[in-house]
Amino acid sequence: MAFDWSEYRCNGLHDEMFIAPDVPRPSARALLAYLRGMSAKDLADRRLAAELAIKVMGITFTVYSEGKNVDRAWPFDLLPRVISKTEWERTERGLKQRANALNQFIQDLYGDQKIIKDKIVPAEVLADSVNFRPQCVGVKPKAGIWAHICGSDLVRDADGTLYVLEDNLRVPSGVSYMLENRAVTKRVWPEIFETTTILPVDDYPAQLYDTLAALSPRPGDSPNVVLLTPGIYNSAYFEHAYLAQQMGIELVEGTDLFVDNDDCVYMRTIYGPKRVDVIYRRIDDLFIDPEAFRADSILGCKGLMRAWIRGNVGLANAPGAGVADDKVIYAFVPKMIKYYLGEDAILPNVPSYLCMIDTQRDYVLANLDKLVVKPANESGGYGMMIGPRASAGERAKFAELIQQNPRNYMAQPTLNLSTGPTITDDGIEPRHLDLRPFILSRSESTYVTTGGLTRVALVKGSLVVNSSQGGGSKDTWVVDLDEDEPAPVIKTKAQLLVPGQSQTQSKSAALHGAKANR
Amino acid sequence: MLSRVAENLYWFGRYVQRAENTARLINVNANLMLDLPRRMTLGWGTLIEIVGSTARFKSLYDHATEENVVRYLMTDERNPASIRSSLHTAREILRTVRDTMPRETWERVNDVYFYVLERGDHSLARAPRQAFLQQAVSGTLLIYGVLTSNMSRDVGFQFLRIGTNIEQADMTTRILDVRTYSLLGIQPGADLSPFESIQWMSVLRSLTAYEMYRRHARVRVNGAGVLRFLLQNREFPRSVMFCLSTIFSTLPALPGNRKIERAIERTRALVRDANLDVLLSAEGQLPELMDEIQIGLVELHGALAETYFSSNT
Numbered sequence: 001m002a003f004d005w006s007e008y009r010c011n012g013l014h015d016e017m018f019i020a021p022d023v024p025r026p027s028a029r030a031l032l033a034y035l036r037g038m039s040a041k042d043l044a045d046r047r048l049a050a051e052l053a054i055k056v057m058g059i060t061f062t063v064y065s066e067g068k069n070v071d072r073a074w075p076f077d078l079l080p081r082v083i084s085k086t087e088w089e090r091t092e093r094g095l096k097q098r099a100n101a102l103n104q105f106i107q108d109l110y111g112d113q114k115i116i117k118d119k120i121v122p123a124e125v126l127a128d129s130v131n132f133r134p135q136c137v138g139v140k141p142k143a144g145i146w147a148h149i150c151g152s153d154l155v156r157d158a159d160g161t162l163y164v165l166e167d168n169l170r171v172p173s174g175v176s177y178m179l180e181n182r183a184v185t186k187r188v189w190p191e192i193f194e195t196t197t198i199l200p201v202d203d204y205p206a207q208l209y210d211t212l213a214a215l216s217p218r219p220g221d222s223p224n225v226v227l228l229t230p231g232i233y234n235s236a237y238f239e240h241a242y243l244a245q246q247m248g249i250e251l252v253e254g255t256d257l258f259v260d261n262d263d264c265v266y267m268r269t270i271y272g273p274k275r276v277d278v279i280y281r282r283i284d285d286l287f288i289d290p291e292a293f294r295a296d297s298i299l300g301c302k303g304l305m306r307a308w309i310r311g312n313v314g315l316a317n318a319p320g321a322g323v324a325d326d327k328v329i330y331a332f333v334p335k336m337i338k339y340y341l342g343e344d345a346i347l348p349n350v351p352s353y354l355c356m357i358d359t360q361r362d363y364v365l366a367n368l369d370k371l372v373v374k375p376a377n378e379s380g381g382y383g384m385m386i387g388p389r390a391s392a393g394e395r396a397k398f399a400e401l402i403q404q405n406p407r408n409y410m411a412q413p414t415l416n417l418s419t420g421p422t423i424t425d426d427g428i429e430p431r432h433l434d435l436r437p438f439i440l441s442r443s444e445s446t447y448v449t450t451g452g453l454t455r456v457a458l459v460k461g462s463l464v465v466n467s468s469q470g471g472g473s474k475d476t477w478v479v480d481l482d483e484d485e486p487a488p489v490i491k492t493k494a495q496l497l498v499p500g501q502s503q504t505q506s507k508s509a510a511l512h513g514a515k516a517n518r
Numbered sequence: 519m520l521s522r523v524a525e526n527l528y529w530f531g532r533y534v535q536r537a538e539n540t541a542r543l544i545n546v547n548a549n550l551m552l553d554l555p556r557r558m559t560l561g562w563g564t565l566i567e568i569v570g571s572t573a574r575f576k577s578l579y580d581h582a583t584e585e586n587v588v589r590y591l592m593t594d595e596r597n598p599a600s601i602r603s604s605l606h607t608a609r610e611i612l613r614t615v616r617d618t619m620p621r622e623t624w625e626r627v628n629d630v631y632f633y634v635l636e637r638g639d640h641s642l643a644r645a646p647r648q649a650f651l652q653q654a655v656s657g658t659l660l661i662y663g664v665l666t667s668n669m670s671r672d673v674g675f676q677f678l679r680i681g682t683n684i685e686q687a688d689m690t691t692r693i694l695d696v697r698t699y700s701l702l703g704i705q706p707g708a709d710l711s712p713f714e715s716i717q718w719m720s721v722l723r724s725l726t727a728y729e730m731y732r733r734h735a736r737v738r739v740n741g742a743g744v745l746r747f748l749l750q751n752r753e754f755p756r757s758v759m760f761c762l763s764t765i766f767s768t769l770p771a772l773p774g775n776r777k778i779e780r781a782i783e784r785t786r787a788l789v790r791d792a793n794l795d796v797l798l799s800a801e802g803q804l805p806e807l808m809d810e811i812q813i814g815l816v817e818l819h820g821a822l823a824e825t826y827f828s829s830n831t
Contacts (some may be wrong), residue, residue, distance in 0.1 A: 055628065055632065056625050056629060057624075057625055057628075058624050058625065058628050084768075101650070207807060232610075232613055232614055237613070241613065241616045241617055242612075242616075244617040245617035245621065247615075248617075250520060250523075250617070251614075251615075251617045252520060253522070256520050256521075256522055268520060269519055269520055269521060270519050270520075270524050270673065270772065270825075270826045271773045272773075273521075297734055305704055334548060342537075412690045439626050505794075
């Protein structure tokens, strides 16, 4: 028995696969035709195979609960999220524009602070920023780039507009899951790739390596690039190990490194000390160097800031880049784009109300039941309040928090996040989702991942997509429809491709047969 | 190669090898039990002696019954050298050095670890146990398979080899130590002598050496021959001599190692020069030799740790 897709309801929200009940978006048409041919059992089998693959491939994330770290299997939904290439190209331009402006902004803040002198961004925003690092003032990293790796979260509202929800410029994570999601899908569902032309994603590690290698202070063919991790108890340790492996670089911990009297960084090897040229650090600013920041940190390496300021080591992202990773500063990004680039923002911000501005604060306090209130510097979905779902008590608590520290809060209207069909225990149902693409900024070019990591709230009705709070993920397809013309061919192909009769299978069977006969 | 990574690779090799050896040991002992008459006291407690865990075992269990010993060696988390614990430790170590090995290694380790985790407690009884242990052994062999066919022969690989070989040399001497001790008491002509060769065969089998021994010796299985084969043979991969020579052969790929070289040479001389016929006839001599080899292995580990694993500043 196949799942009856005409039963699937989008409930007035924007659905990523359907325009209307049973009417797929053009980019998802071929995929749906294929899915219609699958029985519920086929689908359940593939789901099981995916779970098994994730376990065997060891794709995990770490959650800290009940006093110990638990390694959980990565929650993954088999039905991909589809984006058309045309839409993606525009989004990609918007993301590049944004990353460019943000980098200029950070360089400006640690330099002349023109944007503040010109009163585009109010001085008090900077004065009260917890991520502004006075130690970085006057530093100019290579090509003026501070946030080499940026992960921006995109969400789509009911009217179909794609908004930027936030920019993660400190140590954005998730890209390994984007790559692994594709690997899992390929492994358990190879036939599905024949329905559509899907752009590949696996270029990322090579692009990241190039981005990092370019930061080397010593010219040469093979700079010593390392990835600095806080260790296996970090929730993103899986990703650290994965990326180091994919790039073929050393995965180091703070204790593997030391800064010598020459202000250069070395790692301890079986051959003795070896100079380190570039560090992709996955440790927050405050912990990277007990000499410059938190003296009690045991994760970092003493003297790292000294080495970086002297230009003896490249750091990505640069310390202090997080100053732009602030939900209040976020509200000024469209103005930054105009200020530095003289362009209008291609991707809009979600309308934001800053509690530090009197009139906007009054509006927020009067509309707490309609708004989402967020602290300026939290990540992972912590410390926020979703007004329409909060109790009167919670709203009162947030009203007080806002009045005590208005600079630390901002609010946005509650978006009706778009949905995508997701396999649940009760059949296929719509679930809310977002998208995190990753942007690599380099002096000569900017690279954006093809699509990104789609996160999905697996709990019915939930808007929280963070994996630490019950979120899952999907493979994300950027689909090139032009490649698939003429359209009728796709349909025939899709019909041919009901499970068990795929072209690949019969082709490979024929090949094997031929070999055996030789 | 980071010092920390080198040390982790070394221990990864040791723990995987330990899991494999322990699985083989249990299976062979079970087979031996079936062949021996009931009145023979040689029981499961010997296995606890072999792995050198008597004190810990006694603190956890009252009697060395088959059930207790098997549980302790197979699935008991409180025994750091049980199959389950060894694989768990290997997996935790691999997590920190995954980037140095082919990706499939991680997958194969997960396969065998989850298999042991999920099936272990249901496989303690005789009937399912044999298949379970064979599966566990196959699982570890697949890990070596991936490493042997897919991993570059870089320095990391050398540390893995050192780890697996030092562990194997250790296990081989332990088995010889404990097994021969229980066998030596049997006088020729006593009515248990028909079973003597069965026991020596089981010594060979616990090191999967039976067939290789037969091809090599072509005579009836006897004590001196078995000992000579497992200690001195230069071609059988689980003999002490072979393991030491393999470790020695990795040294040219590694930096400054005079101290390690000397430690290996000393132990190799000990093994090479042993006159087994004499040792077998004189009481107390063989266990003494095994002790000396064990001390040699401890010194070798110490030299490795000092040269490569300790932090250099």
